[in-house]
Amino acid sequence: MPYLPSGFPDGAWLPDVVVELGEVFAAAGFELSLVGGPVRDLFLKRTSGDLDFTTDATPDEILATVEGFADAHWDIGRDFGTIGIRKAGTTLEITTYRAEAYDPSSRKPQVQFGDSLEDDLLRRDFTVNAMALRLPQFELVDPHGGIRDLFARLLRTPATPQESFSDDPLRMMRAARFAAQLGMNVADEVSQAMTEMAPRLEIISAERIQVELVKLINGAHPRTGVDLMVETGLADVVLPEIPALKRLDDEHARHKDVYQHSLQVLEQAADLETDDDGAVPGPDFILRFAALMHDVGKPKTRRFEPGGGVSFRHHDVVGAKMTRKRMQALKFDKNSIKAVSHLVELHMRFYGYGEQDWTDSAVRRYVTDAGDQLERLHRLTRSDVTTRNKKKAARLARAYDDLEDRIAELKEKEELAKIRPHLDGQQIMEILEISPGPQVGKAYKFLLDHRMEHGPVEHDEAVALLKEWAAQNL
Template identity: 70%
Template sequence: MTDSAARVPLPAGLPADAALPAVVVELGRRFAEAGHELSLVGGPVRDLFLGRGSGDLDFTSDADPDAIERIGAGWADATWDVGRRFGTIGFQKDGWQIEVTTYRAEKYDPSSRKPTVAFGDSLEDDLLRRDFTVNAMALRLPQMDLVDPYGGVRDLAAGVIRTPGTPEDSFSDDPLRMMRAARFAAQLGFEVADEVEEAMAAMHERIGIISAERVREELVKLIGGAHPRRGLDLLVRTGLADVVLPELPALRLETDEHHRHKDVYEHSLTVLEQAMDWERKYSESSPDVVLRLAALLHDVGKPATRRFEPSGAVSFRHHEVVGAKLVRKRMKALKFDNDSTKAVSRLVELHMRFYGYGEQGWTDSAVRRYVHDAGDVLNRLHALTRSDVTTRNRRKAARLEHAYDDLERRIEEISEAEQMAALRPDLDGQQIMALLGIRPGPVVGRAYKHLLEWRIDEGPHEQAEAEAELRRWWAEQPESAEENEG
């Protein structure tokens, strides 16, 4: 941001280095000079007390949208009014995204989350309609008076999520707030007040009226939080997960009396937390939601594949294949983008591929295939596979770690020698068509695939060797025989 921090007197209880962007003070003065109230509200105020920065700035005012727009004219670098019917005018100033909303006192249709907008006439009433007490605080501008009628500072200090009014009224107005409660628990590491959790459990089915896109948005923020286990556990305990992510509570398999298999649900949460540690090494971004989702959901195929063997052992054969299908179906239902869906399901499908490497050893061909099949999720697969080791047996854990270290070393060696990152057949499509005298079509694709498999199995070849292999393959194809007969 180009805007410098404004050093102005702030309410007691804020960190010593807390400061507001200068645009906050400037805008407050403009509204006061125009005879209107303005308050910084919600997340930015909460984050001041938490010592965190906020990317956007939200304000509320007694001014109507037309007045808000007039006050910002000539000051803002840009203005937009797409939220005008909800009382919101947006500004851009010195790199800051600013939204100013007229005091609200909206009501909701019980069958929908869309509000019927009614403008209010007081800051306190506006704060009452907000989701949680920690977001129902405001700073009156430009005097910097803290307005906290519902105990937001108290709940921030105690690390508790509460609603300004009754949670039943709040969640009835907007069921998405139940997901937001879990999200804030995950992001802030807070506990949810007993009455809030009880209301979530009693009303969890109302989340079904919320669009898949909005649910996905909250789930992604939850998964990307610093404490996702807290939020996920809350979703499961209250029944919300039964509606939005039923594969997760399904992992709570009955543990047999002899404990011959792990608690799959707890194991999955542990793998998620361990993946958060590994993502710092293997991922380009943190949080890496794709990796975290794969870690959380890697065993969702186990409930459907669990078998009790005659020996008394428990097996989950092919759970990774079943799990990948379940993940694709759920992520499509939640309207995830195709790339993320493909990446998470691929990781789930491949997460068992490594096991057995330490005992059996792999040929160079098997190592190449591992790299090829992982493709652009290889680094995430490294992180997921390492995270999946939750055994308390230190010897076994050390053995698996050593084996994976060895696999990564071999991948690096073979990649350096053979340029595996761009693994392709020794002949391209044009060369295949020229050599066989054929036109574009399915046969070219089959030939290309054969040469790729041959390349993976045996490594790179000289062009003459590849041409000889292509002729050998072509001689076995029915199209070749038909051509010779003709």
């Protein structure tokens, strides 16, 4: 793997295929540059997951140039000037110099091919992504001060922010995403333009917004990204439930700041993610997004009580419905929607444990209701403790330690993850001599409830219980 020349961080390198591709294009008489994120990541000493190139060759010329070099190619992005290839197991994307502009009423870019690298870089989103490495000679091209801004941790745009965000409004979401991923600050003029132009996000497809939101939430500094979205008004378009928490401020301090609490829970949940071989490998979008959304039902359920207190009864149930609706609007897949909304609905289930004795039945139901989200629920519940009262925090931590210990003990004795009724549907029909139908379901539910309440029983006892129940209910 070739190491880069002086001027780059010690040990910075690129895969051989990058240099080989540059030589292929040079031999064919075309310019080729590595561009954007991969160049930025070289200076951050990070390995980039993408290898993007830009060239003066047209899509047809790109295809002709890589013929015989690429192991495979695809042209699904041809209308946008992009050709993808695979070489020695590495995926590369090559795009003709271009300039994109959005029609104010359209979600689709109007593609215009350019004729120089400098013009191409001018149209890119941020200066830190507007750097290129000419190949194969390794010449760095940085006309907009990307390196300076990168080390200053500052997000600026090559053109004016208004021009940049007009070309592609999704870039405003990318600003928040880069703030979350790289811990960067946003230049004042960029923040101002985001605030002025936030409504332009409405023309962007939900699918594209979803991709940026996931990257933001999974970033190293998700709180920073969410806060920037709220402060600039992007969240009013993308995730209005979160700024609504900020508007829940109570000038009489009868309840805590729900917005800041939610951001802290998000941070604490991320801190509780485990290593790649652990129960909840990070970054885990499901856990983090549930942490952010867990209290979104509070604005709709806030009630001022006669004694001066405040209640949020059933905010967990209301919040789960709101979360499901928002994720559907953002076109998330059904499994993600189910997992996040389920965690939001269950996040209050633990409270009260330690103040009252939980029966084995209650513990079984806690585990069974959590299902495959139990490990995430453990972490969400622990993250939801943000009190500054150290005694209260310690008491809740001890109580949850105790609950987890009881779950482990019951799991060992009863295989809680596999809880089923004492008898299955086929056995129920044979014992009661009935056909498939609602009666089987009722009998199944009775046996499952008995299993939850009393634990496992022997087969003969289960048969007797079923017959006794049937004599009174069928």
